Amino acid sequence: MCVDWxxxxxxxxxxxxxxxxGGTLPADQARRLHPRDHELSACEFVAPDDALTMLPPRTRRRAAQALRALAERRSAYLESGERPAP
Known part of the structure; x- marks a missing residue:
């Protein structure tokens, strides 16, 4: 949905x-997901608005722009989580 420099x-x-x-997973497949990396302790599915409140500022900006790109049905180029001025 986006690339962020x-x-x-x-x-x-x-x-x-x-x-x-990544599309939508069937519920049975989503339930079987678990972290496979020592840097991750858990994973969960949450509503987009809830996810944004859980993220640190830089990641929140990127995620919000990715959701905007998804709604607009087009990819976005970002710089530090923001769309650069044209």
Whole structure:
């Protein structure tokens, strides 16, 4: 849904963050999902508005723009979670 260029910050170089629409999973498949990486402790499905309140600011901006792109049915290019001025 979007690609987000994030400027260098703290000890990190710049990065590209991608958000994809993975479609809808059948309920039985969704129930079987669990983290398979030591960096993740849990996963859950929540309504988009609820998800936005759970995310830190930089990720919240990116997620909100991804949801906007989904509603507009077009991809978006972002810079630090915002659409750049034309």
């Amino acid at each position: 994030v400027a260098p910050h703290g000890p990190w170089d710049d990065q590209l963050a991608f958000v994809f629409d």
